[in-house]
Amino acid sequence: MTTLRTPAGGETGRQVDRAEVPVWRDRKRRLWLLGLVAPTALFAVLPLVWALNRFGWQTGSQALLWVGPLLVYVLLPILDLRFGPDGQNAPDEVMERLENDSYYRYCTYVYVPFQYLSVVLGAYLFTASDLSWLGFDGALGWAGKLGVALSVGVLGGVGINTAHEMGHKKEALERWLSKITLAQTCYGHFYIEHNRGHHVRVATPEDPASARFGETFWEFLPRSVFGSLRSSLRLEAQRLRRLGRSPWDPRTYLSNDVINAWLMSVLWWGALIAAFGPALIPFVLIQAVFGFSLLEAVNYLEHYGLLRQQMTTASGTVRYERCAPVHSWNSDHIVTNLFLYHLQRHSDHHANPTRRYQTLRSMADAPNLPSG
Numbered sequence: 048m049t050t051l052r053t054p055a056g057g058e059t060g061r062q063v064d065r066a067e068v069p070v071w072r073d074r075k076r077r078l079w080l081l082g083l084v085a086p087t088a089l090f091a092v093l094p095l096v097w098a099l100n101r102f103g104w105q106t107g108s109q110a111l112l113w114v115g116p117l118l119v120y121v122l123l124p125i126l127d128l129r130f131g132p133d134g135q136n137a138p139d140e141v142m143e144r145l146e147n148d149s150y151y152r153y154c155t156y157v158y159v160p161f162q163y164l165s166v167v168l169g170a171y172l173f174t175a176s177d178l179s180w181l182g183f184d185g186a187l188g189w190a191g192k193l194g195v196a197l198s199v200g201v202l203g204g205v206g207i208n209t210a211h212e213m214g215h216k217k218e219a220l221e222r223w224l225s226k227i228t229l230a231q232t233c234y235g236h237f238y239i240e241h242n243r244g245h246h247v248r249v250a251t252p253e254d255p256a257s258a259r260f261g262e263t264f265w266e267f268l269p270r271s272v273f274g275s276l277r278s279s280l281r282l283e284a285q286r287l288r289r290l291g292r293s294p295w296d297p298r299t300y301l302s303n304d305v306i307n308a309w310l311m312s313v314l315w316w317g318a319l320i321a322a323f324g325p326a327l328i329p330f331v332l333i334q335a336v337f338g339f340s341l342l343e344a345v346n347y348l349e350h351y352g353l354l355r356q357q358m359t360t361a362s363g364t365v366r367y368e369r370c371a372p373v374h375s376w377n378s379d380h381i382v383t384n385l386f387l388y389h390l391q392r393h394s395d396h397h398a399n400p401t402r403r404y405q406t407l408r409s410m411a412d413a414p415n416l417p418s419g
Contacts, residue, residue, distance in 0.1 A: 071137065071140075079151065081385045082209070083158060084386065085115070086158055086165050086206070087161050089195070095108075097181050101182055113198060115200065116198065119205075123383055127419040130380070131381070145406050151404070152403070155209050158209045158228070159224055162202055169195050169198065170319050173330040174323045192330075199330070200335070201338070204339065204341030207341075208387050209228055210226070210229045212388050214241070214242060225238055226307070226311060229308060230308070231335070234342070235311060236275065236279035239304050240278050240279035242400070243282050246397065255270055257350040257353070258350060268343050283303055319331075345390070350374065351376060353414070355370060370397050373394075373414060374394070377393050377413045377416065379415070380419035389404040391419060392409055393413075
């Protein structure tokens with residue numbers, strides 16, 4: 048960061064110092080558009096699929112339809128190793144300006160239309176009986192169909208992270224966009240459980256989304272999925288009761304944030320199944336399970352084995368210590384964090400849940416993972 052000294056006019060015409068103005072530029076500003084790689088990847092590979100089929104390489108062309116898994120399990124780890132940690136935090140004096148820059152929120156908003164265009168494309172590729180325009184003889188084989196479903200699942204999983212960013216904000220538009228983004232993976236209850244459950248109970252045995260020491264991912268997955276579901280229903284029922292309303296009253300269903308989020312999934316997938324037929328049902332299940340499992344894999348890593356200690360207050364009550372940077376695993380690798388909107392600057396996120404992704408900071412005293 049540098050400073051500028053600007054002249055002030057006066058009777059003597061002398062140059063005098065005015066307030067020093069910080070000059071700082073986010074070198075990642077345009078790179079945040081890499082967050083759109085996941086929802087556009089399926090469209091991007093179609094010309095290559097056509098070209099490979101023209102040369103008779105149908106095995107290679109169907110392999111390209113696995114672009115989603117290849118992206119997150121092969122390309123991103125390689126790029127993280129190549130480019131390494133970020134190492135840049137925004138200085139204090141630009142934080143407010145950076146936080147209020149609308150460009151960054153539009154980067155997340157635009158994810159949503161690309162996400163659903165890709166879902167429709169995936170549904171079409173999965174069910175189409177004639178893909179001769181892409182060079183295939185009839186429909187896709189099972190390997191191609193599975194690749195398409197998993198690739199759409201990846202953009203759904205990354206979409207949960209985008210929904211996570213928007214769902215923490217106070218603006219009504221962002222909260223609704225968060226719910227819409229979650230509809231693809233049928234994980235709308237995450238909107239409630241994450242904000243009002245996980246952030247309160249993180250790194251305690253009461254939190255289903257905090258992995259215990261020695262717990263395998265396959266043990267953690269059902270505990271987190273079903274525990275988070277139960278918690279979201281309980282939290283929303285408590286909210287309605289505080290308003291003097293019964294969660295069992297059908298008149299409250301549309302105002303129940305779990306039910307109205309699930310309703311979005313029912314309407315969306317019901318419309319697509321009506322359009323593409325029952326053959327789409329395996330696609331719906333595969334992409335949803337793979338998508339939310341991708342999120343749960345991230346959950347597994349972010350708090351694995353970390354526990355807040357219980358303490359006794361002056362009044363004699365027992366409570367957990369405040370969540371601190373040491374209670375979240377972090378990674379400052381630049382490529383993954385561009386792809387996931389600084390998700391892995393996780394300690395700062397728990398300290399400042401409403402802080403926008405572009406201003407999240409890497410903390411020196413937080414535990415760090417070896418890669419993104």
